[in-house]
Amino acid sequence: MKIKTSDLIGPALDWTVAKCEGVEYRWMASSGGDYNGNWWWKTRSYSTDWSQGGPIIEREKISVIPFDDRWEARCACTPHRSVAQFIERRGPTPLIAAMRCFVASKLGDEVDIPEELLR
Secondary structure, X not given: OEEEHHHOOHHHHHHHHHHHXXXXXXXXXXXXXXXXXXXXXXXXXXXXXXXXXXHHHHHHOOEEEEEOOEEEEEEEEOOOOXXXXXXXXXXXXXXXXXXXXXXXXXXXXXXXXXXXXXX
16 A cells, blocks of 8 residues: 655654565564554564664654744655755654655655555
């Protein structure tokens, strides 16, 4: 299912960050309340854990600033040309904004997501 990178959150966002990082993902059924009791990300929480998302922000030189009641992240990318262009994404937290920006810089404005990630 196609989804805009600006709308990614939770397991869908963590999955796409892992995809950009070349990390193999693993899923486990959840009996608790994590992510609506359906599925949860077993090993990666880039969008909620600074020890996982922080190194990406530093490596990719993503800037994050407050924007009204949200956060805005900005990073450079060179998709199909030698001149860098800037990507901006917003989110409710600095990590979510930064990871949305990172995914957009690598995969574009829309990504294909397995449907079970959106439940």
